[in-house]
Amino acid sequence: MLYRTAGQFKTSYTADQALFPVRQDAVLLGVILLFAYVIFPLTASEFAYQTLLIPILIYALAAMGLNILTGYAGQLSLGTGAFMGVGAYACYKLITIFPWMNPVVAILLSGVFSAGVGVVFGIPSLRIKGFYLAIATLAAQFFLVWLFEKWAWLYNYNASGAIQVPNLEMFGVYVSGPQAGSTTQYYLVLGIVTLMTLLCINLTRGNLGRTWKATRDMDIAAELIGINLMKSKLIAFAVSSYVVGVAGALYVFMWKGAAEPNVFDIPLSFQVLFIAIIGGLGSILGNYLGAILIVGLPVVLNLVPAAVGLSISSATVEHLNVMIVGGLIIFFLIVEPHGLAQLWRLIREKLIIWPFPH
Amino acid sequence: MKDAQGYVTADGRQIGGVLMEMKNITLRFGGVVAINDISFDIREGEIRAIIGPNGAGKSSMLNIISGFYTPTEGEVFYKGEIRPQMKPYEVARMGVARTFQNIALFEGMTVLDNVMTGRLTHMNAGLFSQALWWGRARDEEMDNREHVERVIDFLEIQNIRKTPVGRLPYGLKKRVELARALAAEPSLLLLDEPMAGMNVEEKEDMSRFILDVNDEFGTTIALIEHDMGVVMDLSDRVVVMDYGKKIGDGTPDEVRGNQAVIDAYLGVAH
Numbered sequence: 150m151l152y153r154t155a156g157q158f159k160t161s162y163t164a165d166q167a168l169f170p171v172r173q174d175a176v177l178l179g180v181i182l183l184f185a186y187v188i189f190p191l192t193a194s195e196f197a198y199q200t201l202l203i204p205i206l207i208y209a210l211a212a213m214g215l216n217i218l219t220g221y222a223g224q225l226s227l228g229t230g231a232f233m234g235v236g237a238y239a240c241y242k243l244i245t246i247f248p249w250m251n252p253v254v255a256i257l258l259s260g261v262f263s264a265g266v267g268v269v270f271g272i273p274s275l276r277i278k279g280f281y282l283a284i285a286t287l288a289a290q291f292f293l294v295w296l297f298e299k300w301a302w303l304y305n306y307n308a309s310g311a312i313q314v315p316n317l318e319m320f321g322v323y324v325s326g327p328q329a330g331s332t333t334q335y336y337l338v339l340g341i342v343t344l345m346t347l348l349c350i351n352l353t354r355g356n357l358g359r360t361w362k363a364t365r366d367m368d369i370a371a372e373l374i375g376i377n378l379m380k381s382k383l384i385a386f387a388v389s390s391y392v393v394g395v396a397g398a399l400y401v402f403m404w405k406g407a408a409e410p411n412v413f414d415i416p417l418s419f420q421v422l423f424i425a426i427i428g429g430l431g432s433i434l435g436n437y438l439g440a441i442l443i444v445g446l447p448v449v450l451n452l453v454p455a456a457v458g459l460s461i462s463s464a465t466v467e468h469l470n471v472m473i474v475g476g477l478i479i480f481f482l483i484v485e486p487h488g489l490a491q492l493w494r495l496i497r498e499k500l501i502i503w504p505f506p507h
Numbered sequence: 508m509k510d511a512q513g514y515v516t517a518d519g520r521q522i523g524g525v526l527m528e529m530k531n532i533t534l535r536f537g538g539v540v541a542i543n544d545i546s547f548d549i550r551e552g553e554i555r556a557i558i559g560p561n562g563a564g565k566s567s568m569l570n571i572i573s574g575f576y577t578p579t580e581g582e583v584f585y586k587g588e589i590r591p592q593m594k595p596y597e598v599a600r601m602g603v604a605r606t607f608q609n610i611a612l613f614e615g616m617t618v619l620d621n622v623m624t625g626r627l628t629h630m631n632a633g634l635f636s637q638a639l640w641w642g643r644a645r646d647e648e649m650d651n652r653e654h655v656e657r658v659i660d661f662l663e664i665q666n667i668r669k670t671p672v673g674r675l676p677y678g679l680k681k682r683v684e685l686a687r688a689l690a691a692e693p694s695l696l697l698l699d700e701p702m703a704g705m706n707v708e709e710k711e712d713m714s715r716f717i718l719d720v721n722d723e724f725g726t727t728i729a730l731i732e733h734d735m736g737v738v739m740d741l742s743d744r745v746v747v748m749d750y751g752k753k754i755g756d757g758t759p760d761e762v763r764g765n766q767a768v769i770d771a772y773l774g775v776a777h
Contacts, residue, residue, distance in 0.1 A: 162652045351640040355648060356623075356630045363613045363624050370611035373573055374687065375599030375628040384634070431615065 152500035168350070171501075185339060190332055198331035199404075200448050206335075206342045207399050209440035212424040213349055213433060214392030219422075220430030221353055222385035223365025224274050228286035229421045231293035232390045233397025234413030235263035238303050240398035241312045245305055252317045252324050253337065256402060260394035266293070267390025274382045278368075290415055297410035311409040314402050325402045334403045341399065345392055350433050352388065361385055362431070393421075427481050429488025438489035446474055513550060516743050517758075523551030525587070526695060526727050527572065532581035534567055534751075541567045542578070543751040549695065554721055555729045556738045559748035560771060565731045566608060568748070569697050572729065573605050574598030586694075600628045604693035606684045608700045608731075614673040618683050621672055622658060625690030626651040655690050661723070662686045662716060678709040682716070689720060696720070698730035702737055710734065714741055739763065747771070 152173050159165040169175035193202055215229045240259035243250060270289035274282050297303060304312050316326030323329040324337055352358055363371040364381045372378050401408045420443065428439025447470050454461045461469075485492050513522045527549045534542040542564045549555045557565045570576040571583065574595040583590045585601065593601075604625070613621050630651060632644035659668055662682050667675060672683060681701065688696055701717065702710045714737055720726050732738045738745060739759040747755035747762055749771040755762045762768055 162649050162656070166648065166652065348638040351644075352634075352638050355637045355640065355644055356627065356632065357634070357637050359616065359620055359624050360627060362616050362620070363627075366613035366615050367611050369575075370607065370613070371624075372595045373575060373599060373605060373611075374624060374691065375596045376624075377594075377596050388634075 152497065152503070154501055166354075182343075190335060193331075193335075195331055198335055201445060203331070203335055203338055203404050205437075205440045205444045206338045207396055207404055208421065208424055208444055209436045210342050210345055210399065211393055211396035211421045212428060212436040212439055213346065214389045214394075214396060215421050216425045216428075216430060216432070216436055217349060217353065217361070217392065218385050218389035220425060220432065220435075221358060221365065222361040222382060222389075223278075223368075224271070224382060224385060225279060225283040226286040226389075227283050227415070227418050227422065228270060228289040228293070229393055230413045230415060230417030231290045232263045232267055232393040233400060233417065233421075234293055234297055234408075234410070235266045235390075236260055236394025236397030237401040237408060237413070238297060238312065239263065239394065240402055241305075241314075242303065244315065244317065252319055252402065253341070256341065256395060256398040259398040260391040263394025263397065264387045264391040267386045267393075268383050271383055271386030271390075274386070275379050287415075290418055294410050294414050297413065309409075311407055312401065313407045314405075317402075325406075327406065338399055338403050341395065345395065346433060349392065353433065357384065365431075423478060427478060427488055429490030432488065432490035434493065435488045435490030438493070442477070442489065443474070446470075446477070513552075516553075520552065520743075522553045522743065525549070526551045526585070528584040529568075529571070530582045530584065532568070532571060532578045532583070534564070534571060534576060535579045540751050542571070542748075544581070545746075545748070545751075545753045546581075547746045547753065547756055549727060549729050551727055552721070552725050553727060553743040554717070554741055555727075556742035556745045557729065557731050557748065558733075558735070558738055558745055559754075562750075563748040564751040565748055566699060569605070569699055569729070569731060572695075573603055573697055599691070602692075602694035603697065604688040604691040604695075605697035606681075606688050606699060606701060608703060610677075610680045610684055612672045612680055612684055612687070615671070617669050617671055618664060618675070618686075619655065619659070619668045621683055622655045622668075622686045622690050623651065625658075625687040626655060628691055629654075654692075658686050658690045661719070662689070678705055678712075681705070681709075681713065685713075685716065685720075689724075689726075692724075693726060696726050696728045698728060698732075700731055700733065702732055702734050710737060717741060 154171050157172055159170065164170070169178070189202060211229060211233055215226060218224050218226050236259045239262035240255050243255040243258060244252070270286060273285040277285060298310065304310055307313070314326050316328045317324055322333055324333055353361070360371075360376055360381045363374070363376055364378060364385075368378055371381070397413070405412070424439035424443050425436060426439070427442060428437070429435030450470050450473060451466055454466060481489070513524055515521055525548045529548070530546050532542055532545045533540070545568070557568060559565050567576060571578050574593050574597065577592055613624065616624075630647045632642075632647050636642050636644040659665055662685060664679065664682055664686060667679065672680065675683065685698075685701070698717070701713055705713065717728060717730070718741065721728055730742070742759060744757060745755070745759055745762045746753060747765070747768045754767040754771055755765040757765075
């Protein structure tokens, strides 16, 4: 009843292709944005910021980048962690070389570097696809992490080999480094992620999105209807790596505060890939749902035993965590291989016709 | 009846000059000769059929026209000029669109999006314009949507335009594929077995659409088909292939009376 679309007529193609052709979708999004921009910042604790809100946004952004490449353009990648690393290191170098640079500008610029690296490592995709391409991107993963370790210039030759985020100011407020407040950082992350999401939605619903999906669904037919596959794939790598790189910069500058090379190793790539798969490949919304599940679940699992008065050692909780998350991943993949986004799509379809069955 | 400037068909349509000419085309895969020294032309506005028994090399010929294969020997002339070696997408951008023997739609997309991909060659807004959904990208999207809707209207698939292609039955998929090819406003439309696997009613519909396309838009059509009834009724001229060689070329009536063609189809005692 709430979601009924009857009576919402479109009289122009512009209206039909608007971002939210169904009024309820716009209302729902408005409510979510209200929560994200007003209610969460008013109520969130430091713990909530650091374990839920900020990481969910950053992981969702990273997954969105990967989703453009894997979900939309159909090119499987296992190098996401390394591309995030490129973004983080690029941002670190930009900030240390140009200390006067606005941190937000530096973060947005650092994606350009990872886009460049992504295109280089995307070149094999012109000849190979599927699992073989995944192996090629795995090479990027190992090579780049090795580079982060060995190329001392990247971390300014400091003894620890890690990058440490300095205190950065923007309009007189600390936005990163030890002195920055979580609320400020949250708003910055939220702003950037909102902007990126909007851009990604536009790209994927327009001509480029169709080009990518055509490349994904049937590359031979795509070429025969006039798609330059090389261009389509390399643009996908560039855009994807850009978004992933920005996510990497946010990861270090707005959340972790410091990072060693091995942070960007393969577990990070897998985590982002899981978010994208569980959330739903070929969907923008799915990245958020996946990130909420993957980031939120361990937190909930940690809190539940204490809340109900069970005293379980933290090591046991950790193990339980891995087992439950693993089990859930398998469960979701069996129940809904197209991810949480598809689940929402089905629910929405049912809601539109509810209470009638057809 | 036939001259350099074209000819008039039995039903009174004026056929124009040569649009595409295949000159001494040979295609070899290693030792296998798929196409052996074949020449023929396709004239503007005509419906040209390529027929022959299985394995005759028809699809290979279509693949050469659409640039998917490069002929081992021989030349392709397009609009009077020799066509250099090209990638398939470049050929598509020159105005050659096609459908496939085994439906090659983009299953994960809706009918509308599939047909919109046919307009790719007409859209060239930049990355930033598209990301912002502003200016050129938006205008292009709307203009091309309008065009696509005309095609959707023409092929009577309005009611399924927002349906994911994966959910459609076979016959409709074939029609959507035709819509995608038509959306490109091709000067040459290649149809690879447009009636394969259809029942009589669906074949009648498809034949009607093919004739209407040719009639309404003046599109030149080259098609491969196994249903002889359909071929003889639809086409203006027919090329007959067998074992990679051309064994007949002419109007349906001429071809029907050709002894080599009859032998190829019915077999001869050795």
